[in-house]
Amino acid sequence: MIRYLFNKMLLSMNKRYDYDVSYMQDILQTDMAAFLKFMGFQTMSSHSGNLPPGPLFAARLRAIIWDDCGPCTQLVANMALEAKVSPEIVRAIITGDLSKLPADIALVVQFTELVLAHNPEADDLREEILALWGQKGLITLSFCISSARVYPALKYTLGYGKACSKVIVNDSSLAPTRQSALSERQQNAY
The missing domain is CATH 1.20.1290 (AhpD-like)
Structure with missing residues (x-):
């Protein structure tokens, strides 16, 4: 369920910016712990x-x-x-x-x-x-x-x-x- 919600968020980003989110989807589908760490990094990069x-x-x-x-x-x-x-x-x-x-x-x-x-x-x-x-x-x-x-x-x-x-x-x-x-x-x- 959580993968589904994160993927929806990524698809929203794809639609909003016309940006290929495949690499983030790959991380999400392969390794949830790695994806969560990546999301933590997003907090730093958006400061x-x-x-x-x-x-x-x-x-x-x-x-x-x-x-x-x-x-x-x-x-x-x-x-x-x-x-x-x-x-x-x-x-x-x-x-x-x-x-x-x-x-x-x-x-x-x-x-x-x-x-x-x-x-x-x-x-x-x-x-x-x-x-x-x-x-x-x-x-x-x-x-x-x-x-x-x-x-x-x-x-x-x-x-x-x-x-x-x-x-x-x-x-x-x-x-x-x-x-x-x-x-x-x-x-x-x-």
Whole structure:
């Protein structure tokens, strides 16, 4: 009975976001204890703390783009739009176009990429983030960045991460760029 209810929840997610939930259904059908642990992880990954939606989804999108080539990125883009982040902002985050982003969102895009690259320049931006949102905001960003990376790794490990695709944001088809904000920051340093 509990598997049935969880599967209904997954099918609802599939319908709501047009997202393939097969890998989660596989976990559910194979190992209930593993699925329950996965659901516990969902609590961490959905934490939003005191961050506004724009910076929150900037971290989630840039982190997911680092490891994904389409479906997971599309899911997070859809969630950002659902959270009322404007399509223009979502497109600029996906393409890494810092010039089209408000300063706080551009800061998070750069910080996320520096963190993912293990670049020590993240330390300077961390101070700016602390000044804006405090330690709670930094913790929220750490959850966004680290948890977003689990989904593509999980899908690829289970054999479900094979499809690359463009991301659609309000009828605009985009190819996510990886590390563009990081390279732009490095170019501006010279």
